[in-house]
Structure formats: structure tokens, C-alpha cells
Amino acid sequence: MEIIKELLEKTPRNTVLETIREELDDIRESIKKGELDEQSFEKVINLLSEKIYKNSMEKNSYNLKRVINATGVVLHTNLGRSLLNEEVLENIKNTSINYSNLEFDIDSGTRGSRYAHIEDIIKKITGAEGSLIVNNNAAAVMLVLSTMAKDKEVIVSRGELIEIGGSFRIPDVMERSGAKLVDVGATNKTHLDDYEAAIGENTAALLKVHTSNYRIMGFTSSVDSKELNGLKEKYNLPLIEDLGSGVLIDLEKYGMEHEPTVQDSLGKGVDIVTFSGDKLLGGPQVGIIVGKKEYIEKMKKNPLTRAFRVDKLVIAALETILSYYIDEEDAIKKIPTLRMLTISLAELNKKAVDLEREIKLLEVSSSLNIVIEDSMSEVGGGSLPLVELPTKAISINSTKFSTQKMEVFLRKSNIPIITRVYKDKLYFDLRTIREDEYKVIVETINNMCKTLKERI
Structure with missing residues (x-):
């Protein structure tokens, strides 16, 4: 058949043959059920090229691919969380296609440390004595506890025994680290006396976990890091805080609720702070540990550090992102996550008007109802769970095509x-x-309308 010859010229032979076999199996089943007549057979032939093209695209493309996030969830965990800008990608490219001084000290000509490339800038931004990076925040917490509290007790509030993404729970991470969990207080209320009553000979540290991915409302109380600092001084115990999302600038200035910064925690006397790099920081997936140099140096010697270490591409990306934080205006302007979180409603409205205009210029737009609406965005990524960001969205529905079919078409597009x-x-x-x-x-909207119209 002529159509098959044309497809063989443009598409790998195996893909064409495999698709034809699949279609023949479907046709045989349809014949058995009496569902196929001449007209429907012609339709099968006409749709064959479309299916072969689709199969070719699927079989010759990567599984991990670019998508467009139109959900309004800025730190969408399922869609890769923080975006990186072109400048970050350029640094990654230069580092990846060339040799680098990853573990080479250019000044001395001897072996160096991969962590040295970003340690100084992290200390400058946060005011910490030392820093270390690992592959995510769960690894950071495990490394900290393994180093500072292995086979000993760590005291934490019951109200802070959180579950993070993928059903991983703080108690489980603590158990794997070798530390023994001692939970105090109640789910909704924990007092300073609860911590003190639990301190014993085998106590290695006090742990505070910031509940960045949920809030307990109503009859509640918790103990602030500043209060715990007095207790740790009294008993000469280190104070550790897992900030989770981690943020380096005051988001209240941009109309959001207060989220404790890394600098806040260190200023309250916390000895070690851990946080993520791919959430509110706006960087690559990484776990960052900052705090007292004596503890950081011990962590660097822990065998787990090698298991959790990051590669040169992550270091290149993180160094670029951190360089923006030297000037807060640079951070807001250049880091996509912060830019999305702080964009004004006026700018969002202008974007909506521009996109609506382009959609309405399509001939197929007559089959769609297209409206600009007020809506709410989310921060996402387990960060600022109570924050809703006023936004502008374009809503689309149709009397000709079902919303479900349109959603599926958009989701399964190239x-x-x-x-x-x-x-x-x-x-x-x-x-x-x-x-x-x-x-x-x-x-894609244009293709969607044309394709769905043909299938009616």
C-alpha cells in the first residue's frame, strides 16, 4: 500500500511493522465481535499513519522529558520542583563537557575537596561556621544523626514526627541513622519541661523539626529553637534543626506568611541546620547542612558522606544559584522559583491576556469557551501549606469535546x-x-481541536 511505503521512508522499519502487527491483532478481534465494516476499515487505514507516527515518537524519545506545568503549583514534586535558568545550565555544560578541578586544589597543585567550591559562599550567606552538601535533605538528617547521636538518644517533639515525600518518616530516618528516638509531649502540645524531663545520661542531642509541609491549628503550642537553646546550654547538648524546605530570604516582604530562614535558626543558637536545595532555595536536588565547624568536620569523616555525596553537575548548579543570594534582588530576578512566587497579579493578568489573544486567533477557537479567571496558585513541594497565591488562569471547555478528552490529549502530546x-x-x-x-x-490546542473533531 502507498501509505505504508511513505511511512517506511520516514519511520524505522521495526516501528512500522510492530504497529501494523498491533493493529492487525485489534482488527481480528473487531472482526470476531462483528464490529468492523468497510467504512470502519477505511477509518483504521487512515488512522494507521497517525498511530505509527505516535509510536515512532514514543519509541525514539526519552522517558524523562520536558513538560509544561500549567497547574499553578510552583514546586510541583511530580514535575521536578525547582527550575534552573540558562546561566545555571551554561555552568553545568562547561563543567560536564570539560575536565574540572572537582577534587584538585589549583593553588597548591594537590588533591582538594569537592565541598570547598561552595563552602565559603554558603558560610557567607548564612553566617555558619561550616557547611556540607549531600544528595537530599533526608540524607542530610541521617548523616547528622549518624555522626552526632549513633547508639544514643535524640529528643524530639511528637508533634514534629513528620512524614516527607514518598511515605518516608522522620522516625524511620532516625532509626536507620542508628540514633534512638525519644519523643516527648503530645501531638498538639509540647512544652520545654517535656524536653528537660527526657534528658538522661544517654541523651546525645535535641532535635527540632520544622513542620514545613503541614500545620496543626487550634489548641497548640510548641517550643521555639531559642527556648531550646537555653536548655542545650544548661545540659551541654547540641541542638539540631531540620528546616525541611529551607529558605534564605524573608518571604514576608513579598506578601507570604513567615517561614523561618536558615539565618534565623542559626541566630537562635541552633548548632546544626539541615534543609533542601530544590524547594524554596530554587536550586538542584541537594541536602545542605550548615552549622558549627566541629560537627561539620566530623560529618565529613563519616563513611556515609561518600555514599551521599553529590556529583560535579550538582555542585556547578548549586554554586551558580547561591551566587545570586549575595544580592537579594538578583535572587528574586534570576531564580525561576522565586520569580514565580513573587510575580505581581498585574503581570499575571498581562500574561493571561497575551495567551488568551493567541488562542482566540486560532480558527478552531470557535469550538472552545475561553475565559480569563481569578484563581489560586500553590507553593507546593511540602512548603508553606497554608499559603494560597492569587493568580490569573485561562479556563477552557467545549460543547463539542469533553474536558476529559481534552485533558488526555494535552497530557499525551509530544x-x-x-x-x-x-x-x-x-x-x-x-x-x-x-x-x-x-x-x-x-x-497543541490547535492540534487537539482538529484531532478530536476528526474522531467525532
Whole structure:
């Protein structure tokens, strides 16, 4: 058949043959059930090229691929959390395609430390005596506890025994570190006396865990790091705080609720602070440990450090991101996560108007109801769970095509577009959509309408 010859010229032979075999199996089943007539057979032939093309794209593309996040969830864990800018990628590229001084001290000509490249800048930004990075914050907590409290007790509030992503829980991480958990207080209330009553001969440290991914409301109380500092001084115990999301600038200035910064914790007397790099920091996936030099140096000698160490690409990305924090304006402007979180409603409205205009210029737009609506975005990534960010979104529905079919088409496109579905409408939240993504969105919507129309 002519159509098969054309497809063989453009598509790998194995893909064409495999697709034809799959279609023949489906046709045989349809014949057995009496579902296939001449007209439907013609439709099968016409759709064959479409399926072969789709299979070719799927089998010759990577599993991990770019998607467009139109959900409005800035730190969308399922979609990769923080984005990196071109400057970060350029540094990664230079580091990856060339040899580098990863563990080489250029000044002395001897072996160096991979951590030295970013230790000074982390200390400068946070005011800490020392720092260390590992592959994520769970690893950071495990390394800290393994180094400072192996086979000993660590006291923590019951209200702070959180579960993080993927069903990992703080008690489980502590157990694997070799530390023994001593939980005090109640779920909703813990007092300073609870901590003190639990201190004994085998106590190695006090641990505070910032509940960054949830809030307990109502009849509650907890003990602040500043209060715990007095207790740790009295009993000569180190104070550790897991900040979770981790933030280096005061977000209250940008209209969000207060989130304790790393600098806040260190200023209250916390000896070791751990936090993530790919959440509110806006960098790559990494766990950052900052605090007293004596403890950091012990962690560097822990065998787990090698198991948890990061590679040169992560270091290159993190160093670039951290360089922006020297000037807060640079951080807000250049780090995509912070830019999305702090963008004004006026800017969002302008973006919505521009994208709506481009969609309405399509001939197929007559089959769609396209409206700019007020909506709410989320921070995501287990950060600032109570914060809702006013936003602008474009809602789309149709009397010709079902919302479900439109959502599936967008999600399964060559560049998947992940939308939010609410009250039988698709929502495209402009907070997480970049201007350079408009063209892809418009073209995909155009293809969606044409394809769905053919299938009616």
C-alpha cells in the first residue's frame, strides 16, 4: 500500500511493522465481535499513519522529558520542583563537557575537596561556621544523626514526627541513622519541661523539626529553637534543626506568611541546620547542612558522606544559584522559583491576556469557551501549606469535546501540557507558564481541536 511505503521512508522499519502487527491483532478481534465494516476499515487505514507516527515518537524519545506545568503549583514534586535558568545550565555544560578541578586544589597543585567550591559562599550567606552538601535533605538528617547521636538518644517533639515525600518518616530516618528516638509531649502540645524531663545520661542531642509541609491549628503550642537553646546550654547538648524546605530570604516582604530562614535558626543558637536545595532555595536536588565547624568536620569523616555525596553537575548548579543570594534582588530576578512566587497579579493578568489573544486567533477557537479567571496558585513541594497565591488562569471547555478528552490529549502530546481540571474546565495557570511556552500551548490546542473533531 502507498501509505505504508511513505511511512517506511520516514519511520524505522521495526516501528512500522510492530504497529501494523498491533493493529492487525485489534482488527481480528473487531472482526470476531462483528464490529468492523468497510467504512470502519477505511477509518483504521487512515488512522494507521497517525498511530505509527505516535509510536515512532514514543519509541525514539526519552522517558524523562520536558513538560509544561500549567497547574499553578510552583514546586510541583511530580514535575521536578525547582527550575534552573540558562546561566545555571551554561555552568553545568562547561563543567560536564570539560575536565574540572572537582577534587584538585589549583593553588597548591594537590588533591582538594569537592565541598570547598561552595563552602565559603554558603558560610557567607548564612553566617555558619561550616557547611556540607549531600544528595537530599533526608540524607542530610541521617548523616547528622549518624555522626552526632549513633547508639544514643535524640529528643524530639511528637508533634514534629513528620512524614516527607514518598511515605518516608522522620522516625524511620532516625532509626536507620542508628540514633534512638525519644519523643516527648503530645501531638498538639509540647512544652520545654517535656524536653528537660527526657534528658538522661544517654541523651546525645535535641532535635527540632520544622513542620514545613503541614500545620496543626487550634489548641497548640510548641517550643521555639531559642527556648531550646537555653536548655542545650544548661545540659551541654547540641541542638539540631531540620528546616525541611529551607529558605534564605524573608518571604514576608513579598506578601507570604513567615517561614523561618536558615539565618534565623542559626541566630537562635541552633548548632546544626539541615534543609533542601530544590524547594524554596530554587536550586538542584541537594541536602545542605550548615552549622558549627566541629560537627561539620566530623560529618565529613563519616563513611556515609561518600555514599551521599553529590556529583560535579550538582555542585556547578548549586554554586551558580547561591551566587545570586549575595544580592537579594538578583535572587528574586534570576531564580525561576522565586520569580514565580513573587510575580505581581498585574503581570499575571498581562500574561493571561497575551495567551488568551493567541488562542482566540486560532480558527478552531470557535469550538472552545475561553475565559480569563481569578484563581489560586500553590507553593507546593511540602512548603508553606497554608499559603494560597492569587493568580490569573485561562479556563477552557467545549460543547463539542469533553474536558476529559481534552485533558488526555494535552497530557499525551509530544510536549505534555499538565493542566488543572476543576468543575469540568481545564485551567492554565499563568504563574507557572513561561512566555516562551505560549507557542507550544497554542499549537497543541490547535492540534487537539482538529484531532478530536476528526474522531467525532
